[in-house]
Amino acid sequence: MNFDILGEIDDIEIIAVNRSIRELDRLQKNYGSGRWRKLKGIATIQLEDGTICKA
Numbered sequence: 001m002n003f004d005i006l007g008e009i010d011d012i013e014i015i016a017v018n019r020s021i022r023e024l025d026r027l028q029k030n031y032g033s034g035r036w037r038k039l040k041g042i043a044t045i046q047l048e049d050g051t052i053c054k055a
Helices: 022-032
Strands: 004-005 010-017 037-042 044-047 052-054
Touching: none
Parallel strands: none
Antiparallel strands: 004 044, 010 037, 044 052
């Protein structure tokens, strides 16, 4: 499903750090080592059918 983000991403939280990230090896191979974090947040989006909602 495709969607467009219409505004800022709010309420950003860290949900995983370093070895807790399952894709860490791939990320480090493609982009180099660093302080990797997996984040989540809430934003207003528009779906393909034009529906606007929070996700």
